Amino acid sequence: MTVTRFAPSPTGYIHVGNLRTALMNFLIARKESGTFILRIDDTDPERSKEEYVDAIKQDLxxxxxxxxxxxxxxARLDRYAAAADKLRDMGRFYEAFETPTExxxxxxxxxxxxxxxxxxxxxxxxxxxxxxxxxxxxxxGVWRFKLNxxxxxxxxxxxxxxxxxxxxxxxxxxxxxxxxxLYTLASVVDDTEMGVTHVVRGSDHVTNTATQIQIIEALGGNVPRFAHHSLLTGPQGESLSKRLGTLxxxxxxxxxxxxxxxxxxxxxxxxxDPIELRSEMEQLIEGFDIERFGAAPTKFDSNDLYPLTARHLQSLPFEAVEEHVRATGVPADLGPLFWEVTRENITTLRDLEAWWLMCRDGAQPVIEDEDREFVAEAMALLPEGPYDRDSWGSWTTAVKDATGRKGRALFMPLRKALTxxxxxxxxxxxxxxxxxxRAKG
Known part of the structure; x- marks a missing residue:
């Protein structure tokens, strides 16, 4: 059976680089109806924080x-100690005392x-x-593994x-x-004892993989199938290392x-393969193939996420966002119409608040000097609300008949005056x- 794992250290929040590793291992496991293990690498008691363990789970x-x-x-320190003893007995583990300076x-x-x-x-x-x-x-001293x-x-x-x-x-x-x-030993012992069959991680681990293969073989384990994905860079090819905290x-x-x-x-x-917006996880699982990925550094631009987010939101029915729309303050009876009107004009759900404030409180009118008399005459023809879907057509027809304006010269000044x-x-x-x-007044 296919077994994969994601092994984050709870020393901070998951960033996009971590996500790439987690997602690839997850998709491999799900595509093969296998097991996906979340393995918390918390052997460093000084830096590991429980709040980050909780945050990792929440993000996933x-x-x-x-x-x-x-x-x-x-919780597995005894297993690592047993592996260390085994390596000592084999003559593959030795103590060294050099200082960092030496x-x-x-x-x-x-x-x-x-x-x-x-x-x-x-x-x-x-x-x-x-x-x-x-x-x-x-x-x-420190304990080193003696490589063949x-x-x-x-x-x-x-x-x-x-x-x-x-x-x-x-x-x-x-x-x-x-x-x-350290990670190198703990990871090998865990992968061996948990039956991990596939390990996907960043290309900065290639040398680690080489040494871990020898450790796995020394301990009598089965070597997993390794794959090392490219590292992410910024949109201009710059290093993301200093920006990962903001991603x-x-x-x-x-x-x-x-x-x-x-x-x-x-x-x-x-x-x-081209980037394609998917609506559900199953589509991502079916279309995933690790062999389609390349080794060259991969440019990541967080700005690319927003057009995809906008397109995803446009596809959602009101029921999928009802709770968020109501939290914005939109009355229940207006919710479906509000979503129908705004979903083509937002990038994220956060944009809904500004649209509702405009609907509820009115917009600051934008009226060009040459349109002031026209807008004033038009607003005088606007009946009292409430309005329905026929109101705009009836009103603009009346304004056209009264002023002679038509087309863009008719509609644009009215749109800007109202919104x-x-x-x-x-x-x-x-x-x-x-x-x-507001323009009414």
Missing amino acids: EWLGLTWDRVERQS LDLKRKKQLNMGKPPVYDRAALSLSEAEQEALRAERGA QERIEWTDGILGDVSIDAASVSDPVLIRGDGQV SLRDLRAAGVEPMALLSLMARLGSA GQAHGPDMNKLLPLLQNI
Whole structure:
């Protein structure tokens, strides 16, 4: 059975980069009727916050990315300790005591000599007495996994055939000196014990994948099918790293972006297929193919979300937005007409408030000097409300007969006088919603 996972760290809010990973893993699992695991990477007690765990769940629920079960890495520390013991027994795990400064000096020396800046495994030559002396002086060391220095190869779901020389990679630190288990070990143990079959993540994890494959094999696990998606850039190709904080899902939600607009974009962005607005999750699941995605950096522009949001809203019946329309203050009897009138003229649901304020309180009239007499004469012919869908036609016919104006010269000044805008909804439908026509006075 297909098993995928999304493993966010609860150290902040989910942003669009995280979403791409979550969505791809979700779609793979659902397309294969498999299992999608939400795995909270909370092994760092200092930075992990419960409020972010709750926020992650809320954001995924808002998007409809439902999970089959939740796992907490902080509840699995005994499993990581057992794996570490197994690696020690195999001679694949060793303690190292270099300080960050010492490691930096070693890297600089290697670079100056034209060598790759990888850890030189000096700790392997320490005697037990030397190790004890270093522990007494510096405290516990870090624990490194001893790589077999050979080529690590796999067929990537996006990148194709990948081959990395393990000799060009430092033996990875899996446990810090303070005992904290790092992602590289925790992820391998979880993927192995939870039967994860597919792992999709960013291309910045390619080297991690190479080392994790060796750790998986050392622990006797089955290597999942890996796929590494491209990293997102800004619309001009600039790095998004400094902007991701402003591209959190909750910020986009607060800005009025609709879930299906966001999902429709992210399910195709960076693939060979065009962006197509979908109305339901099942359509995204059916049309998803990880092999259609490319390795090149992918441009993301949050402005692209708003035309998709507008188109999505235009397709919705009143029943789908009734609660939001009523929350705006629109009376129940006017709700269906209000939505019919405004949905073609909004970008997000947040725009409804301005439309209702205009309908309820009246707009500031916009009247050109050359139209003042005409508007005054026209307004004098406007009967008292309430109005219906025939009122605009009856009134403008009367104004035409009285003034001789017709076409744009007739309709535009009246629209601007009533709404303060040169463009907008069909006036036959809008006039019945106007509660307070300021130009009348």
